[in-house]
Amino acid sequence: MKAVHNYIAENKDRFLEELFDLLRIPSISAQSEHKPDMVRCAEWLAAALVKAGADSAEVMPTDGNPVVYAEKIIDPKAKTVLVYGHYDVMPVDPRAEWNTEPFEPVIKNGRIWGRGADDDKGQLFMHAKAFEAMCATDTLPCNVKFMLEGEEEIGSPSLYKFCEENKKMLKADIILVSDTSMISLNTPSITCGLRGLTYMEVEVTGPNKDLHSGLFGGAVANPANVLTRLVSSLVDENGRVTIPGFYDDVRELTPAERKAFNKAPFCLRNYKKALDIGDVEGEAGYTTIERTGVRPSLDVNGIWGGYIEEGTKTVIPSKAYAKISMRLVPNQDYKKIGKLFEKHFKAIAPKSVKVNVKFLHGGAPYVAPTDMPAYKAAEKAIVDTFGKKPLPFYSGGSIPIISGFERILGIKSLLIGFGLSEDAIHSPNESYGLEQFDKGVNTIPLFYKYFAESK
Amino acid sequence: MKAVHNYIAENKDRFLEELFDLLRIPSISAQSEHKPDMVRCAEWLAAALVKAGADSAEVMPTDGNPVVYAEKIIDPKAKTVLVYGHYDVMPVDPRAEWNTEPFEPVIKNGRIWGRGADDDKGQLFMHAKAFEAMCATDTLPCNVKFMLEGEEEIGSPSLYKFCEENKKMLKADIILVSDTSMISLNTPSITCGLRGLTYMEVEVTGPNKDLHSGLFGGAVANPANVLTRLVSSLVDENGRVTIPGFYDDVRELTPAERKAFNKAPFCLRNYKKALDIGDVEGEAGYTTIERTGVRPSLDVNGIWGGYIEEGTKTVIPSKAYAKISMRLVPNQDYKKIGKLFEKHFKAIAPKSVKVNVKFLHGGAPYVAPTDMPAYKAAEKAIVDTFGKKPLPFYSGGSIPIISGFERILGIKSLLIGFGLSEDAIHSPNESYGLEQFDKGVNTIPLFYKYFAESK
Numbered sequence A, B: 001m002k003a004v005h006n007y008i009a010e011n012k013d014r015f016l017e018e019l020f021d022l023l024r025i026p027s028i029s030a031q032s033e034h035k036p037d038m039v040r041c042a043e044w045l046a047a048a049l050v051k052a053g054a055d056s057a058e059v060m061p062t063d064g065n066p067v068v069y070a071e072k073i074i075d076p077k078a079k080t081v082l083v084y085g086h087y088d089v090m091p092v093d094p095r096a097e098w099n100t101e102p103f104e105p106v107i108k109n110g111r112i113w114g115r116g117a118d119d120d121k122g123q124l125f126m127h128a129k130a131f132e133a134m135c136a137t138d139t140l141p142c143n144v145k146f147m148l149e150g151e152e153e154i155g156s157p158s159l160y161k162f163c164e165e166n167k168k169m170l171k172a173d174i175i176l177v178s179d180t181s182m183i184s185l186n187t188p189s190i191t192c193g194l195r196g197l198t199y200m201e202v203e204v205t206g207p208n209k210d211l212h213s214g215l216f217g218g219a220v221a222n223p224a225n226v227l228t229r230l231v232s233s234l235v236d237e238n239g240r241v242t243i244p245g246f247y248d249d250v251r252e253l254t255p256a257e258r259k260a261f262n263k264a265p266f267c268l269r270n271y272k273k274a275l276d277i278g279d280v281e282g283e284a285g286y287t288t289i290e291r292t293g294v295r296p297s298l299d300v301n302g303i304w305g306g307y308i309e310e311g312t313k314t315v316i317p318s319k320a321y322a323k324i325s326m327r328l329v330p331n332q333d334y335k336k337i338g339k340l341f342e343k344h345f346k347a348i349a350p351k352s353v354k355v356n357v358k359f360l361h362g363g364a365p366y367v368a369p370t371d372m373p374a375y376k377a378a379e380k381a382i383v384d385t386f387g388k389k390p391l392p393f394y395s396g397g398s399i400p401i402i403s404g405f406e407r408i409l410g411i412k413s414l415l416i417g418f419g420l421s422e423d424a425i426h427s428p429n430e431s432y433g434l435e436q437f438d439k440g441v442n443t444i445p446l447f448y449k450y451f452a453e454s455k
Helices: A002-023 A032-052 A121-136 A159-165 A223-232 A255-261 A268-275 A288-293 A334-348 A373-386 A400-409 A434-453 B002-023 B032-052 B121-136 B159-165 B223-232 B255-261 B268-275 B288-293 B334-348 B373-386 B400-409 B434-453
Strands: A056-060 A067-072 A080-086 A106-108 A111-113 A143-149 A174-177 A189-194 A196-205 A297-306 A319-328 A354-363 A391-394 A413-415 A431-433 B056-060 B067-072 B080-086 B106-108 B111-113 B143-149 B174-177 B189-194 B196-205 B297-306 B319-328 B354-363 B391-394 B413-415 B431-433
Touching: A002 A032, A002 A111, A002 A121, A002 A434, A032 A056, A032 A067, A032 A121, A032 A143, A080 A121, A111 A434, A121 A143, A121 A434, A159 A400, A174 A373, A174 A400, A174 A434, A189 A373, A189 A413, A196 A223, A196 A334, A196 A400, A223 A297, A223 A319, A223 B223, A223 B297, A255 A288, A297 B223, A297 B319, A319 A334, A319 B297, A334 A354, A354 A400, A373 A413, A373 A434, A400 A413, A431 A434, B002 B032, B002 B111, B002 B121, B002 B434, B032 B056, B032 B067, B032 B121, B032 B143, B080 B121, B111 B434, B121 B143, B121 B434, B159 B400, B174 B373, B174 B400, B174 B434, B189 B373, B189 B413, B196 B223, B196 B334, B196 B400, B223 B297, B223 B319, B255 B288, B319 B334, B334 B354, B354 B400, B373 B413, B373 B434, B400 B413, B431 B434
Parallel strands: A080 A143, A080 A174, A174 A413, A189 A391, B080 B143, B080 B174, B174 B413, B189 B391
Antiparallel strands: A056 A067, A067 A143, A106 A111, A111 A431, A196 A319, A196 A354, A297 A319, A297 B297, B056 B067, B067 B143, B106 B111, B111 B431, B196 B319, B196 B354, B297 B319
């Protein structure tokens, strides 16, 4: 293991230079103008994995963005690790709030700044480089397969079919994923729970054209006003989602589970200070950790309608829209929730407007058992590099495909993420600490070692 | 008068060609990029008025867009008509919904299509051409002054000061304005009431940066969700504005007034059909005509926050915004209403967010007496061209400066507009009927004649 860690230390600067090349590709999956960047990014990664030591690497087409698949088989009888990551990134708006160019990474204050620095290019690249270090030092103890997709941020629409069609190729003992965060560098953690997601878009149509708000105001339903009424009614004054049936399948924690759950370190004062908010807000009767970890939620991710530029326009818009997503917990079914949402939204719309409801994407919640060999191996590896036993952590985030892997491939995922909340993923000024990268790339080979040794 | 009408008939095609030149100038006052177009438009108009017969015409600077002032004094003892109009136009968004280029006017189905075709370039140009016809045929019976501003659509911020500073120059017996509509060509009308306006913008700030809606969703107040809550609460289930004190100064109509008011022809079925809406919506206990004519209202003119582009982004936005305007009726004070709005909006905001409230612009309601000589002269002129006595009409719209004229200059305005609701002013596909233009330009010289003859 010393040889591996030395190799990493000696090649650290080159690793970062390579990562910067990867970060410069604006692979935004949500925006179709970036289609060519997606292909370019996939090709870049395939080449990088071959250089790192893979037997082969392919850019495999799908109905959407391609999947990069690479493998190195050292022994058909050895354990196999399937590394999953995604090379697509979030859009960069609001662009004006970035302090640096989102796709021109820079190092400042010990951190790499740029879109994807953490999520997920920075994290997946640790796996590529840990793999390279093990190959170069001839210490790779497992077969390794890489599956890197370009559609995670839009709900992995093509990867389900890809898994269905390539079950044999993807056969593995564990799926290794770094696309999550730790509580902090002082409180390392392994994510053992993810929320599910149902992402909807609603369109409210009032009059068949934009109207003068003076000539018609007060007599015609304004779809922007109606939208605020409908959307605000989706959450009640206790922070509970009002969609009938929404909580039917939610697994409630036992008092003992809640007690254990709330043992994770959390300081409400610091939390409010970091976000600069006067108060938190959420479902009555639950703590902040519970609200994001084990309770479902409903958020407006975008809302728009009417005149939204400089100055004023006295208009009643013809249409108003909102993008609304719900985070789900075991045992909520994301498709069922989408149907309940649609039914409810249509039911509450007044006769004065028409509504259109679209399901955009979704995924099931996921729970990783803490007694599986991969979890134990990760625990040991983290103890070695962090000097502390990691806590099991329930993240509020969603990686919809993770539950898909279990359903389609029958393989559990180990979520060993090295992100931190300060990385500001999905936000302007995303960053990834050099220490996080370093800790990650050194921890991964230890995981392989302990996992290979486990029974 | 026959000579005038013949002149108009003979020069009709040229009048339209000239109007088209005027419509081609994209003089959008709300968007600062169009500053040079405003000046160009003002210069074009000054030149046009001199050509039409004015003794002089000036482009007079203000703190904002310039005012075009022109005059022709035939006799210091004769009556003086001050023609007011505005050469600025509304923005053109949503651009995609236009069937033709907004600033490349075309004639189709007997109508002129383009931004400003009615509001107010088409209407003010009728006055320029009626003036030309009277000059050319030596039949002008009054002194004429033109005051054409470039900021009406943004609340005439500079014209108040302009009037204060030029009281003597602007001295007149009546202000003549064509910036309103008639009920229909079969039911001509003269606008004798305008609603006032208070236009606000609100900003709701939650966390200090955009957040990942998975990691924080359910625990942090989402300003877009909060905005829908706050905005929807501004109007109750009876369609009444909930701002304390909002109705305090509203003049309630007597039962007799209400009865008279509702005699104006109105067909709810056609109204709903024309707008393609399943139902109307407004203040309980009032008819649609009352809701727009004599009752105040509150409309969201624009709302935005979060991710509003293609696809999905799982974000809790840091900020969300709305532009909200209220139409006011006698005797509501638009500044007082702005203050009540701000106080109320701040009071209802929860501790979990910060709110910022801005007053964008406003104006007082206006009532024109139906017994003044100018009203009687207009009534006669319309009888001559339409063959029917016009009805007095309370428009729901606002021309804030009209009440300003009365306050500053001590002059009443006569609102003789030739627009129709189908002109779709402020909307995509604005148009103005050739018949409306023709009726207007022929009616105006008759007004001058009867007004000159009145005592």
